[in-house]
Amino acid sequence: MNTKFLGLSFFLFAFIATSFSEAVHTEDAAAVLDVFNHAVLAGARYFIEASSTDNTTTLAVTASGICNSDVILSTWNDRLNITFSPTIKSNDSVIREGTQLVVNFDAPSMVTTMWMIQLSPTTGGYVVTTGGVDRLNQFMITKSEDHDDLYQLSFCPMGEPFCTCPCVPVGVNGDKNLVPNADPLLVKFQRHEYGAQTI
Template sequence: MKTLILLLLFSTISLSIAQPSPDPVLDIDGNLVRSGTEYYILPVFRGRGGGVTLASTRNETCPQDVVQEGQEVDSGLPLTFTPVDPKKGVIRESTDLNIVFSAASICFQSNVWNLEEYEGELVVSARGVSGNPSQETLANWFKIEKLDDDYKLVFCPTVCDFCRPVCGDIGVTITENGIRRLVISEVPFKVMFRKA
């Protein structure tokens, strides 16, 4: 009986040790992307707009949504990444994280990215809550995943074991006013990260 218990204990420990951490996310200089450090999210493809920023995309000034700058020379606003475990210093692929703009908004809002429905689309806005991974904050958790040699942003939170969120890549849709709004899309927005 002792042999069986020891074997089960060893098997359990081996399985928990054998799972490697996901690969770290790298910036355009090949350095680790770190929690709490400011970065710009930039498009990989030149000539297709600039970095991400905040803008009014609705019929009123506030709230502001996450959009892509129209000109590639515009880097957008700096932002930080905070992993689900805030003690972790390195951002890793396919792990839940909050994305927060560092700059102040003209609107009274948190600047924490979240996903909300607007006019039939799932739009990335900036009215989320940082931290507190749970069912209540499900819309505030994003992931960075590898896409070829670059990255894409994904909404598919795993902070709630029993929740079944809509999952999808973050892409860009162009509104009637020519604003490049970030939304759930079948075509992912291929991005890279540059330290601010």
């Protein structure tokens, strides 16, 4: 009886300690900041601004159509709002570096808005497009190693609890499509507080 009780107590202690450790780790993660150094928040609308290497062109993430739209870089005037939803909810709604996220366009006219990865018959490779299913299509934001004020996006295949697949950086191909497993696209986030832009 005592042996069983001690064994159960040990497992409960180990579970609590592990959970507490993970919670502390999550709380310690740095908040993702927008262009005004405000924390990026879950559910708020943002534009993703791509960093230009020659600083002569401002590009933004948008979509190529209404149904199952490929995610592309386009002119700033064509930009679309994005919302981020962490798969593990937090008390303060702050998006933190390294948190797995669901990404959606906030465009009422679009039939499908959630980002996913899919093989493109046009490009012959995998691209970021819309039509995703919650928890099966997760992304992550991390700070650029070379630029303190820039971030990079990564795609995290499947994600827990289905598997522990490594995340891969998202970049851009020659057609301006966002694609996985490429040189990271460096980005900033600008909050849009005056309503969603539609297409």
